[in-house]
Structures are given as C-alpha cells and as structure tokens.
Amino acid sequence: MGQCKVIDARNTFCPGPLMELITYMKQAKVGETLELLSTDQGSATDVPEWIKKVGHEMISSEKVGEVWHIKVRKAK
Amino acid sequence: MRILIVGGGTGGTIVANNLARRLAGEVRAGKVRLTLISDTDRHMYQPGLLYVAFGQMTPDQLYRDEASLLDPSIDFHVDPVTDFHLGRNQVRTRSGKTHEYDLLVIATGARIVPEEVPGMSEGAETFYTEEGAVRLHKRLMEFKGGTVAMVVSIPHKCPVAPVEAIFMLHDFFKARGIRDKVKLQYKYPVNHVHATANVARWAKPEFDKAGIEYETLFNVKEVDPVNKVVYSEEGTECKYDLLIAIPPHRGMEMVERNDLAQGGWIPTDRFKLTMTGHDNVYVIGDATNIPVSKTGSAAHFEAEVVAENIASMIKTGTPVREYDGRVYCFIEAGYDRATYNAFDYVNLPELKPPSKAIHWFKVAYNKMYWTTVRGLL
Ligand SMILES: Cc1cc2nc3c(=O)[nH]c(=O)nc-3n(C[C@H](O)[C@H](O)[C@H](O)COP(=O)(O)OP(=O)(O)OC[C@H]3O[C@@H](n4cnc5c(N)ncnc54)[C@H](O)[C@@H]3O)c2cc1C
Numbered sequence: 001m002g003q004c005k006v007i008d009a010r011n012t013f014c015p016g017p018l019m020e021l022i023t024y025m026k027q028a029k030v031g032e033t034l035e036l037l038s039t040d041q042g043s044a045t046d047v048p049e050w051i052k053k054v055g056h057e058m059i060s061s062e063k064v065g066e067v068w069h070i071k072v073r074k075a076k
Numbered sequence: 077m078r079i080l081i082v083g084g085g086t087g088g089t090i091v092a093n094n095l096a097r098r099l100a101g102e103v104r105a106g107k108v109r110l111t112l113i114s115d116t117d118r119h120m121y122q123p124g125l126l127y128v129a130f131g132q133m134t135p136d137q138l139y140r141d142e143a144s145l146l147d148p149s150i151d152f153h154v155d156p157v158t159d160f161h162l163g164r165n166q167v168r169t170r171s172g173k174t175h176e177y178d179l180l181v182i183a184t185g186a187r188i189v190p191e192e193v194p195g196m197s198e199g200a201e202t203f204y205t206e207e208g209a210v211r212l213h214k215r216l217m218e219f220k221g222g223t224v225a226m227v228v229s230i231p232h233k234c235p236v237a238p239v240e241a242i243f244m245l246h247d248f249f250k251a252r253g254i255r256d257k258v259k260l261q262y263k264y265p266v267n268h269v270h271a272t273a274n275v276a277r278w279a280k281p282e283f284d285k286a287g288i289e290y291e292t293l294f295n296v297k298e299v300d301p302v303n304k305v306v307y308s309e310e311g312t313e314c315k316y317d318l319l320i321a322i323p324p325h326r327g328m329e330m331v332e333r334n335d336l337a338q339g340g341w342i343p344t345d346r347f348k349l350t351m352t353g354h355d356n357v358y359v360i361g362d363a364t365n366i367p368v369s370k371t372g373s374a375a376h377f378e379a380e381v382v383a384e385n386i387a388s389m390i391k392t393g394t395p396v397r398e399y400d401g402r403v404y405c406f407i408e409a410g411y412d413r414a415t416y417n418a419f420d421y422v423n424l425p426e427l428k429p430p431s432k433a434i435h436w437f438k439v440a441y442n443k444m445y446w447t448t449v450r451g452l453l
Contacts (some may be wrong), residue, residue, distance in 0.1 A: 011421040014369040015235050016271030022295060023231045027339050046267050053293050053310045053423060075297075 009040075010067060012017045017043045021072070025056070026076045033059065036070045042067060043068050077108045077390060080158050080177035082167065084114030084142045086122075086449060087361030087375035093451030094383035096147035096368045102390060104147045110149060111177075113169060115156035117142055120206070121445050123372065126237060126408070129212045129355050132245050133442075138206065145450050154367035158303075159185075160334045162354055179356050180385060182342060184380070185333060186233055186362035186370060190323035193229060199301030200227070200321035203241065213316060216248060221257030222317030227296045227306055229324035229342075233362050233370035236379035236417060238262070238322050239270060239279050240408040245287045245320075247411040260287070261314060263294035275407070275417060278427040282409060296321065302372070326369070327363055341365035347398035349382050368401050368421075376448065379404045406438040414438050 007024050009017035017038035024034055037046065044061060047070050051058045059071035079095060081088050092112045099391050102108040119142045119303075127133035146152055155169040187203050190196040203209040224245060228238045242262050249255040261281065262269065268276035269283060269290050275449050284291055295309040299319065307313045326332070327340020336342050336351075343352040344364040351357040359380055361375030376401050385395035401421030408414045409430035416434055419425040428434070447453045 009367050011401070012367040013274075013419050013424050014272045014417075015231070015367070016266060016273075017367075019230055019271040020367050022265055023339075026230075039272075042273060049267055050293055050310075050382045054295070055311075 004035050004071070006035045006037060008037050009043075010037050011039055016040070018046045021047060021070075022050070025074055030074050030076060033071060034075045036068075038068045038070065039066055040068075041049070042070060047072070053059075053074075077179070078177045079108065079110050079179045079181070079386065080175055081110070081112045081181040081183065082114075083183035083185060083361075083363070084116070084119060084152070085110055085185050085361070085375070086372040087379045088112060088114065088181070089142070089145055089449045090376055090379035091181050091360065091383050092150050093145075093147050093185065093449070094380060095386060098383060098387035099390060100149070101346070108390065109151065110347070111147065111151045111153065111175065111343045113153045113157055113167070113175065114142060115154070116280060117154045119145055119449070121442070123445075124233070124242060124442060125206065125209045126244070127442070128206070128209040129216070129241070129379060130248055131213050131217070132167060135206050135210060140446055145446065148453070156330070158280065158330060160331075160336060162336075162351075162357060165356070170287050174234065177356075179358070181358045181382060182351070182363055183359075183361050183375070184328045184329075184363045185287065185327045186327055186340070187329070188323040189326050190321065192324050193296055193299065193321075194298070195299030196229075196321055196323060199299035199304070200319040202321050202322075202323055203236055203237075204323060211278050212320065216245075219249075219254075219258070219318055221254055223259040223261055223315065223382065224318045224320065225261040225306060225314050225316035226320045226322070227263045227294065227298050227406050228265055228322045231339075231370070232322045232325050233369075233371045234405075235271060236275065236405050238264070239275065241320065242280070243410045244287055244408060246288060247271055251411070253363075259315070262288055262290040263296070263308070263314060264290065264291060264292050265295045267292045272417070272419075272425060274425050274427055282430075286410075305330075323349075325362075327378065333362065337365065346401070348385075348395075349378055349399050358386075366401075367402055369405070371405055372445075373405055374403045377404075406441065407436065408435065408438065 249250035
C-alpha cells in the first residue's frame with residue numbers, strides 16, 4: 001500500500017470539506033488514496049454522493065469521536 | 077532584527093504597516109529593519125473587479141501606488157522574488173540581489189490558471205483579471221439574449237464572488253430590460269449552491285425567486301468554444317451563448333518551483349501561521365494551505381495576528397494570540413441589496429436577510445479599503 005495523504009478539513013466551514021477534497025483529488029495521481037478528516041456532519045453523505053457521481057472509489061467512512069475519517073481512491 | 081515581507085498585496089501591506097506602527101521605536105533605534113519586496117509598484121483592490129464587470133467602476137479606480145500606502149519607515153523594493161533559500165535565511169530576486177532575514181513573511185497570493193481546463197481560455201470570460209473584467213463588461217453590454225452560464229472551478233479565491241456575480245447578472249439584465257430573454261445557469265462543484273452550508277441555505281430560495289437555474293456537483297472538465305458547450309467531470313454538459321468562468325487557482329509559480337508546496341499552497345500551521353518546519357517563516361493570505369476561504373478578509377485578520385505576535389516576541393519574548401479562522405465577507409445580492417458572512421474555525425456564519433444598508437456599507441468599504449491597508453482602520 002502506498003502512503004495515504006490526509007486532508008485535515010476539521011472545523012472548517014468555508015470553502016468546505018468536500019471542496020477541499022475535490023481540490024486535492026485534482027492534484028492526486030490515479031490510484032492514490034486520500035483521507036479526509038471532517039467535523040461536518042454533511043461530509044458523511046456529501047462525499048460518497050460526489051465520489052459515486054464522478055466515478056472515483058469510496059474505501060471507507062467512519063466516525064471516530066467527533067471526526068469523520070473518509071477514505072477515497074482516485075480512479076480516473 | 078531583519079523582518080522581510082514578500083508580496084505587496086492585501087496581507088503583505090497590512091502586516092508591514094502594522095509592524096511599522098507597533099515597532100516604530102525599535103525601527104527608529106535601528107534595532108529592527110522592515111523590508112517589503114513586491115513584484116509590482118501598484119496595488120490592486122481586487123474585489124473592485126466585480127464592479128468593473130458590471131460597469132460600476134472603471135479599472136483606474138482599482139489601483140494605488142504601493143509606495144503611497146506604506147509607512148515611510150518601510151524599505152520597499154519592486155523586484156520579484158525568484159528563489160527562497162529558507163535553510164540560509166535568504167531570498168533572491170530577479171535583479172540578482174540576495175536579501176537576508178531573521179523573520180520572513182510570505183504573502184504572495186494566488187494566480188488563476190484557466191489553461192489547466194482545456195478550452196477555458198478561448199471559450200470563457202472571467203472577471204478575475206482587469207483585462208477579463210473589461211472584456212466581460214463589453215460582452216454583457218452587447219448581449220441580446222440566450223443562455224449565460226457560470227461555471228466555478230476549484231480551488232478559487234473569494235468563494236462568494238460567483239454568488240454575487242450571478243445575482244448582479246440578474247439585476248443587470250433586468251435593468252437592460254432583457255431579463256426575460258436571458259437564461260441564467262449557475263454550475264457549482266459541490267452538492268449545494270455554495271460550499272458553506274448556511275450560504276447555500278440562504279442563496280437557494282433567492283435563486284428560485286430570481287429564476288436562476290442551478291446544477292450542483294458540476295466540476296468543469298472541458299470547454300468546447302466552437303460548439304459552445306461546457307462539460308463536467310461528472311458527465312453532464314451545458315450549452316451556452318456566453319460562458320463566465322471562475323478559473324482554477326494555484327499559488328505562485330515561484331513557490332512551486334522552489335518546492336515549498338504542492339499546488340503552490342504553502343503548508344501553514346492554521347493557528348500560529350508559521351510555515352510547517354520553519355519557525356521563523358510566516359505565511360498569510362491566499363498563499364497558505366489553511367482550509368479557510370481565500371479572501372482579503374482572511375489575509376487581513378491573519379496579517380494582524382502575525383504582526384501582533386512578531387511585535388510582542390520582539391518586545392517580551394512571547395507571542396500573544398493565535399489565528400481563530402476569522403473571515404468577514406460582504407455578499408452582494410444584486411444591485412442594491414447585500415448581506416454578509418462572518419465565521420471562524422468553530423462558529424458557522426449566520427446570514428441576515430439582504431438589505432440596502434449592507435449594500436451601501438460594501439460600497440463604502442470599496443473606498444475604505446485604502447485606509448485599511450494603510451493600517452489606519
Ligand atoms: C473578483 C474578485 C473579488 C473579490 N472579492 C473579495 C471580497 O469581496 N472580499 C474579500 O475579502 N476578498 C475578495 N477577493 C479576494 C482578495 O482580493 C484576495 O483574497 C486577497 O487579495 C488576498 O491577499 P493576499 O495578500 O494573500 O494576496 P494578494 O493581495 O493577491 O497579494 C499578493 C502580492 O504578492 C505579489 N507577488 C506575487 N509573486 C511575487 C513574487 N515572486 N515576488 C514578489 N511579490 C510577489 C503580488 O504582486 C501581489 O502584490 C476578491 C478577489 C477577486 C479576484
């Protein structure tokens with residue numbers, strides 16, 4: 001397994017955790033895994049919805065304490 | 077103590093003037109030297125570009141001479157920085173000079189990179205540059221009817237600018253008496269009409285009222301300028317007669333070339349505002365990778381924190397406070413109404429219904445900006 005890049009978007013409201021993820025996804029290479037940390041409830045549904053629509057891969061999503069840890073892989 | 081500031085925009089100018097005021101005694105006594113290096117002798121009020129696009133400001137109103145905004149005790153150089161040698165506490169400039177520092181503040185901002193989206197430079201107008209805002213205004217004046225689409229790429233600075241622009245387009249076409257001949261299409265990258273949930277919650281019914289159509293989860297992939305179609309990463313497309321793009325942004329090319337950052341965004345401690353791994357390097361404004369909006373407002377609050385901390389460390393050996401993620405942005409909701417967006421790392425913005433009073437406050441701020449960067453407000 002390659003290294004997983006962590007995007008720390010905890011406690012942010014602007015531009016928003018999904019926006020942060022999309023930004024870093026653009027820079028990532030195909031096959032790379034990114035982990036988003038978010039304290040925003042919405043991320044748990046927003047991120048999978050975008051990942052599905054755009055055609056990347058959801059790996060996992062879990063809440064540890066107040067923080068969502070969402071792992072995704074760039075597929076194209 | 078040599079303090080070197082790179083970048084004479086909003087953040088750099090405020091930090092320099094604030095330090096000049098706080099450390100006036102030390103500068104006079106020769107204990108502290110303040111140097112600011114920028115790549116231009118002019119300072120642009122970037123939020124004014126929006127008004128240029130709608131013919132409410134002319135480009136000359138956007139500029140002041142940088143030197144006229146700076147405290148006379150600041151040693152100001154117009155000479156682009158080409159290389160950072162952080163290990164040796166030096167920067168090099170295009171003229172070949174080397175500047176040594178004890179403390180460095182990087183405030184070099186962001187640039188637009190429309191060329192990263194195939195067809196965007198040829199197919200879309202943008203108000204994010206002076207030339208673009210002037211051309212967009214001309215095109216809007218000539219527009220007779222059809223579909224005006226706005227697409228938003230990320231990352232980009234001033235996250236509320238697209239919302240403001242679409243509301244102003246609505247009022248612009250109303251004022252020209254052709255709103256019924258124009259279809260306004262707003263395309264946004266995340267699954268709400270704005271990345272900040274409360275801004276989205278406020279804007280959506282306002283869009284509905286104004287008849288502005290929107291599509292979310294639309295990340296621009298490609299523009300076909302010949303057939304006038306814009307395609308999204310998500311597999312949808314939109315035909316347009318006039319396309320307005322908020323282009324993707326990157327940090328400065330020289331920052332990337334010096335391997336300071338990925339995508340040009342310098343890794344920065346979100347509370348201390350120091351560059352990761354470099355305690356004597358501060359980064360503020362659009363240049364950071366901090367997940368707050370890239371705005372003049374954030375740059376302003378960050379600049380104050382950095383200046384206060386540097387001054388306090390020189391005087392007492394200890395910094396005084398941390399940046400709390402504070403941002404305050406006006407949001408124009410058309411030609412004569414506005415609201416605002418104020419939040420920090422932990423408190424969500426709560427938007428008030430738009431009013432004429434807030435609009436006039438933004439109009440006043442457009443002039444007051446010059447007082448703010450001088451450090452008088
Ligand atoms: C259309 C538009 C509307 C906006 N509206 C708003 C708004 O309503 N509210 C708000 O808060 N913000 C708004 N902004 C955003 C705001 O203008 C920026 O976020 C702000 O200017 C960032 O400040 P900064 O100091 O980080 O960078 P900048 O102000 O961009 O300054 C960067 C400086 O660094 C200099 N520089 C770059 N490279 C070098 C180098 N190699 N060597 C030396 N100097 C260099 C540049 O010349 C420039 O002077 C808007 C922006 C745009 C484009």
